[in-house]
Amino acid sequence: MxxxxxxxxxxxxxxxxxxxxxxxxxxxxxxRLCAEILLAHAMQCERLxxxxxxxxxxxxxxxxxxxxxxxxxxxxxxIAYLTGTKEFFSLAFEVSPDxxxxxxxTEILVERAISLLRKTPEPAPTILDLGTxxxxxxISLAKHLPHARLAASDNSEAALAVARRNAERHGVAERIEFxxxxxxxxxxxxxxxxxxxxxxxxxxxxxxxVDASVRDFEPHAALFAGPDGLDVxxxxxxxxxxxxxxxxxxxxxxxxxxxxxxxxxxxxxTWQEVxxxxxxxxxxxVLHARRRVAEQAQVA
Numbered sequence: 489m490x491x492x493x494x495x496x497x498x499x500x501x502x503x504x505x506x507x508x509x510x511x512x513x514x515x516x517x518x519x520r521l522c523a524e525i526l527l528a529h530a531m532q533c534e535r536l537x538x539x540x541x542x543x544x545x546x547x548x549x550x551x552x553x554x555x556x557x558x559x560x561x562x563x564x565x566x567i568a569y570l571t572g573t574k575e576f577f578s579l580a581f582e583v584s585p586d587x588x589x590x591x592x593x594t595e596i597l598v599e600r601a602i603s604l605l606r607k608t609p610e611p612a613p614t615i616l617d618l619g620t621x622x623x624x625x626x627i628s629l630a631k632h633l634p635h636a637r638l639a640a641s642d643n644s645e646a647a648l649a650v651a652r653r654n655a656e657r658h659g660v661a662e663r664i665e666f667x668x669x670x671x672x673x674x675x676x677x678x679x680x681x682x683x684x685x686x687x688x689x690x691x692x693x694x695x696x697x698v699d700a701s702v703r704d705f706e707p708h709a710a711l712f713a714g715p716d717g718l719d720v721x722x723x724x725x726x727x728x729x730x731x732x733x734x735x736x737x738x739x740x741x742x743x744x745x746x747x748x749x750x751x752x753x754x755x756x757x758t759w760q761e762v763x764x765x766x767x768x769x770x771x772x773x774v775l776h777a778r779r780r781v782a783e784q785a786q787v788a
Contacts, residue, residue: 497545498545498546498551499542499543499544499545500527500531500538500541500542500543500544500545500546501542501543503523503527503546503551503554504520504523504524504527504538507519507523507526507527507554507558508520508523510558510562511523511558511561511562514561514562516561516562522561522567523558524538525567525571526554526557526558526561526567526570526571527546527554529557529570529571530546530550530551530553530554530557531546531550531554557570564700564701564704564705565701565705566589566701566702566705566706568583568589569583569584569585569589569705572584574589574590574622576590576594576595576622576624576628577595577598577624577628577631579624579627579628579631579658580657581622581623581624581627581654582622582650582653582654582657583622583650584646584650585705585706585707586644586646586647586649586650586707587621587622587644587647587650587651587707587710588621588622588687588706588707588710588711589706590621590622590624592767592768593741593767593773594624594625594687594741596741596765596766596767596773596774597625597685597687597739597741597774598625598628598629598632598685600739600765600774600776601615601629601683601685601739602629602632602633604683604737604739604776605633605636605682605683606633608682610682611635612635612636612637613633613635613636613637613682613683614636614637614638614639614679614680614681614682614683615629615633615636615637615638615639615681615682615683615684615685616638616639616640616641616672616675616681616683616684616685616731617629617638617639617640617641617685617686618641618671618672618684618685618686618688618724619641619642619643619671619686619687619688619689619710619720620640620641620642620647620648620651620666621642621647621650621651621687621710622647622650622651622654623640623650623651623652623654623655623664623666624654625640625685625687626638626639626640626651626655626664627651627654627655627658627660627664629685630655630658630660630663630664631658631660636663637663638660638663638664638665639664639665639666639667639675639678639681640664640665640666640667641666641667641668641669641671641672641673641674641675642666642668643668643669643670643671643709644668644707644709645668647707647710648666648668651666652666671720671723671724671727672727672728672730672731675731680731680732680733680736681731681732681733681736682732682733682736682737683736683737683738683739684724684728684731684732684736684737684738684739685739685740686724686738686739686740686741687740687741688713688720688721688724688740688741689709689710689711689712689713689717689719689720690713690717690718690720690721690741690742690743690746691711691712691713691717691743692712692713692714692715692716692717692718692743693712693713693714693715693717694715694716695716695717698711716749717743717746718746718749718750718753721740721742721746721750721753722753724738724740725738725740725750725753725754725757725759726757728779729757729779732779734779734781735778735779735781736778736779737776737777737778737779738759738776738777738778738779739774739775739776740774740775741773741774742772742773742774742775743773744767744769744771744772744773745771747764747771747772747773747775750775751764751775754775754777758780759777759778759779759780760777760778760779760780761776761777761778762775762776762777763775763776763777764776
């Protein structure tokens, strides 16, 4: 760095420009966006406010905090864990290493569940969110379906603590019942549901290598599901009928290459009306099926 560069003040614009190049050299995806998110977090302001403060010179404490965040990001730490928040379905959610970071693909699941329930005559539908994690699915549904009653379970008490705080944050805590336990087990003593939604672990342990930032920092219990990634989905497909009312709906997220296998599981388990929904890349990422009405009474 030249003497002139050393004397140049570290304005917001200069910090962002330098950090973008640094993160790009470190192989970080969307380096400009990451730089903006981290600087806004260090400055305790909204990201868009940075655009009106380009000539501002942040204080030394802010720059030091920003420097630490950038170094961690360059080392692979997920940006969402560094800031403690992630946007999902236009809502800000608290996240921690106890929960999976919400992905855009999961918004497909929420969109389809909302569309489905807005078309049904049921005045107060009941929804179960399996493996709720941060609570992003259940809370987003509660915000957009004000008459729905929701239940959500996770086998991690730490994850449920995050989900409960998120429910409080978004004003829907009184409409979601959270229970700790394995999949459907916490609800064995309750009534049947109209809809079950699930973003289960579906990463195959025998598949392609997982990105280091995911493998090293996100909870493995929320990611991996056996050699083919279908261990949990098999259970959801098999056990789902006993917690769904006659003709109830199941919506399950899966990996981009698992649709054929999951569809086969559903057909073998006599689910009906199986429909796939695609992501922006054209991959089938969510399967929607109904439980056969005639067989529900036998299962229940």
